[in-house]
Amino acid sequence: MSASASFRRKLWPYAVAVVAVAVSVFPIFWILTIALKTRVDAFAMPPVWFFSPVWENFGKAWSATGFSGAFFNSLIVCALGNILALAAGIPAAYYLNKRHVPGRRTILIWLLISYMLPEFLFIVPMYVLFQSIGLYDTVIGLALIYQVFTLPFTIWLLRAFFADIPEALAEAARLEGAGTWRIVWTIYVPIAAPGIAATVILNSIKMWNELTIALALTFDKAQTVTLAVAGFRGYASIDWGAMSAASIIIILPMALFAILAQRRIVQGLSLGAVK
Amino acid sequence: MSAVSLQGIDISYGSVDVVRNLDLDIKSGEFVVFVGPSGCGKSTTLRLIAGLEEGRSGRVSIGDKVVNDVDPAKRDVAMVFQNYALFPHMSVADNISFGMRLRGEPKEKIRANVADVARMVGLSDHLHKRPGALSGGQRQRVALARAIVRKPAVFLFDEPLSNLDAEFRAAMRSELSRLHRELGSTMIYVTHDQVEAMTMGDRIAVLAPLAQTGHSNLMQFGTPEEVYHRPANLFVAKFIGSPPMNLFDGRADEGGIRFGEIRLPMEGQVPAAITVGVRPEHVLLNTGEGPFMTGTVEGTENLGHEKLWFFATEIGRIVARTPDTGNFRLGEAVNLRFPAERLHLFDAATGGRREART
Numbered sequence: 001m002s003a004s005a006s007f008r009r010k011l012w013p014y015a016v017a018v019v020a021v022a023v024s025v026f027p028i029f030w031i032l033t034i035a036l037k038t039r040v041d042a043f044a045m046p047p048v049w050f051f052s053p054v055w056e057n058f059g060k061a062w063s064a065t066g067f068s069g070a071f072f073n074s075l076i077v078c079a080l081g082n083i084l085a086l087a088a089g090i091p092a093a094y095y096l097n098k099r100h101v102p103g104r105r106t107i108l109i110w111l112l113i114s115y116m117l118p119e120f121l122f123i124v125p126m127y128v129l130f131q132s133i134g135l136y137d138t139v140i141g142l143a144l145i146y147q148v149f150t151l152p153f154t155i156w157l158l159r160a161f162f163a164d165i166p167e168a169l170a171e172a173a174r175l176e177g178a179g180t181w182r183i184v185w186t187i188y189v190p191i192a193a194p195g196i197a198a199t200v201i202l203n204s205i206k207m208w209n210e211l212t213i214a215l216a217l218t219f220d221k222a223q224t225v226t227l228a229v230a231g232f233r234g235y236a237s238i239d240w241g242a243m244s245a246a247s248i249i250i251i252l253p254m255a256l257f258a259i260l261a262q263r264r265i266v267q268g269l270s271l272g273a274v275k
Numbered sequence: 276m277s278a279v280s281l282q283g284i285d286i287s288y289g290s291v292d293v294v295r296n297l298d299l300d301i302k303s304g305e306f307v308v309f310v311g312p313s314g315c316g317k318s319t320t321l322r323l324i325a326g327l328e329e330g331r332s333g334r335v336s337i338g339d340k341v342v343n344d345v346d347p348a349k350r351d352v353a354m355v356f357q358n359y360a361l362f363p364h365m366s367v368a369d370n371i372s373f374g375m376r377l378r379g380e381p382k383e384k385i386r387a388n389v390a391d392v393a394r395m396v397g398l399s400d401h402l403h404k405r406p407g408a409l410s411g412g413q414r415q416r417v418a419l420a421r422a423i424v425r426k427p428a429v430f431l432f433d434e435p436l437s438n439l440d441a442e443f444r445a446a447m448r449s450e451l452s453r454l455h456r457e458l459g460s461t462m463i464y465v466t467h468d469q470v471e472a473m474t475m476g477d478r479i480a481v482l483a484p485l486a487q488t489g490h491s492n493l494m495q496f497g498t499p500e501e502v503y504h505r506p507a508n509l510f511v512a513k514f515i516g517s518p519p520m521n522l523f524d525g526r527a528d529e530g531g532i533r534f535g536e537i538r539l540p541m542e543g544q545v546p547a548a549i550t551v552g553v554r555p556e557h558v559l560l561n562t563g564e565g566p567f568m569t570g571t572v573e574g575t576e577n578l579g580h581e582k583l584w585f586f587a588t589e590i591g592r593i594v595a596r597t598p599d600t601g602n603f604r605l606g607e608a609v610n611l612r613f614p615a616e617r618l619h620l621f622d623a624a625t626g627g628r629r630e631a632r633t
Contacts, residue, residue: 168360171327172421176374177348190364 028251035244042240057245061232066220067246070228073139074250077224078204080143081150085203086196088147089154094184096155097162108156115152122148123216130217137219145213150203157202161195162188197264205254225250277338277351277428277461278303279324284333286319293319296491297333299480306455306462308476310469312514315482316492317465321431324463325354337429353422354431357438359414361406361421367393368402371420392424396450412443419451423458432464436471448474469515473499481511505619509626512552512619518583520552520619523590532620535590537566539615541629548623555583557617558595560609567610572603586611 034042036053062068095101096108126145127136135141165188173183189196211226218227229250232243258265284297294316301307309317322328324335326347335342342350361370368389369376375385393399396416406414415435422430432451436444452475455462466472472479479502481494488494488510495507506512512520525534527545532538534551570586570593577599584595586609593611603609620629 166358166360168356168358169362171325171347172354172356172360173362173373174327175325175347175352175354176425177377178373182377187362191362193364 031244031247034240035248037241039241057241058249060239060242061246061249064228064232064242064246066223066231067225067228070223070225071250073222074208074224074226075253076139077142077146077222078207080139081146081207082200082203084143084147085150085154086200089151089158089199090184090189090196092151092155093158093162094180094188097159108159111152111155115149115156117148119149119210119212120216123213126213127216136217137222139222141217142214142222142224145217146207146210149206153206154199154203157199158192158195161192165191194264197261201257201261201265204257208250208254278336279429279461279463280334280336281320281324282334282336284320284323284335285331286316286323286328287331292485294323294330294492295485297493299493299496301461301463301478304459304461306452306464306475306477308472308479309463309465309482310467310472310476310479310514311482311492311494312467312484314484314486316484317467317482318433320482320492321354321433321463321465324350324429325352325431326350327354351428352431353425353427353429354433355415355418355422355435357434359406359418359435359438361414361417363406366403366405367398367409367417367420370406370417371402371424373421374425388424389420392420395423395454396420411439412447415439415443415447419454423454428461430460430462432462434466435464437466437468444471451475469517473503473515479515481514483510483514505628506552507628509550509552509621512621516554518555518594518596520554521558521593522550522552522621523593524623525549525551525620535568535588537568537613539618541620546622546624546629549629550621550623550626552619552621553613553617555594555596557614558593559612559614560584560595560597560601560603563612563614565612567612569608570611572605572607572609574605575603584609 033047035057036055037048037051038054041048041051096104098104101107122145130136130141130145135144169187169191170183173187178186208224209226210224211230214222214224214227218224223231225246229243229246232239232246279299279301281297281299284294285292286294293314297316297320309320311317319328323330324337326342326345330343337350337352362373365373371389371392372385375388389402390399393402396419398413398416398420401409401413406417409417415438418435435451436447439447448471451462451464455475464471464475476499478496478498480496481502482492483494485492494514495502495511497505497507502511502515506515506520509522512522523534525532525539526549527547528538530542530545531540532545532549532551568588568590570588572584573587573592574585576583580599582597582599582601584597584601584603586593586595588611595611621627622629
């Protein structure tokens, strides 16, 4: 093999990676530039590549009606949704790993099916139900309805993490007098912590970005960030600058979360891959 | 310290019987080894004693109490698992003290007990470490310490040395024996390694898979000497001893038995088909008197302190073990003699031991 052929061969993967990154990052880059440009520059044709950034769009976005409120709503929904998913998902995952649970397979398959169903299927019946029991337009209601996808996902993922924990650990703890709750909280949860962290991150991203259900089941009090961004579309005009700034603001927490937790996610998702 | 008694134990997984009709009386303070090939139910039986497995029928007693319905934690047993079952997210000290902390014992007492036990098993310098930072042998010690600190009536060991390398295993064997002498507790030890069984056990329970025996798992329960020198049946004869006992077919012949050119008188009813066994170290090569058969040297293995010789004979292959002094050439014809008092006779049909009178 000639030197240049070997070089080309090595170059290939990099070229693919560069293209992939460029394609996936371009929308964010574009939004960012719009958020940082003046209204005039934002839609100049050809695009203005060099400009001095302006920050006023961010201020405008944050102080726009309902945006900061929606931001905190989303945080609360995420936190609550994760708490609910873990509170039910951890014990469920533990039990569904046991051999002798009757109907185990059926339960697991149903969970998977409900995870795969499109979300809007739930919306109409839930709209009626939520209206009648007072959960419509509440963050608690949203966190609850989000369990439709977070809980199955949590159970399936945690079950895989728990399955990597040798059963002898539970037995050893049992011989020492630990009951099931104690075994789950003092043995399984700490050992599967990277896996739980990965689950929380993936659930958070899903809930943070959710639009369909939030659109149907909230009005103004429990509005989430995705709706708030859509709200920048006025009757007559769209404030593209503020909308882009708002988009950047809502991308930030998840991006930060992902960067900080990247090692955990990788560690979690590869847990047990190497003994 | 407590006796352990199993009566009429049956255990099955679903529709598959694993243990059937097992009776076993283990004396207080005894070191008993359950040995057998995989699938013989040895671990299952141990787990039944611990309470981690439920039997279909039968009675388990520890001390003078029937424990069938007693929670594992209240049976006063401690178990050492094959894969150590250490809690990877806790320090060595926390692993050892897990049970004491759970029971809410005073901090001072926990610290003192942990320090004592750590000293006993040589872990004093490692108490703050996580199991992941320890060698296999050290992890095994942590598992051991966690068992010892409970001061249980009965210790249960489930193949605890099988993950260690040979060098460590020998050291841990003698350490466990020392521990048994010091603590005087009843210990039940499961292994498939007959060397462990022979070297450690006060008594050995040889178990066989039901698929091989059909009726019951327990093939013999006796001291290492009994099991080795007076195997109760063909299964034990084949399983205990390395290299295994030479076994060959014999037949009834005028009030005795005959195999090859050798005839042996036998009293009582002689079964039509009999299996004759002799341990490799009891085969005499070109020495002794009386009837012999000729074997041709097929091969040899030099183990340093001894040699194994493989002979082709008219009744099949025979292995002999000699001190490293003997020397034969490949293909050389050697006179093989089998001292009558060293022969083991088994009914070929039932596999049961027969006593020969000569």
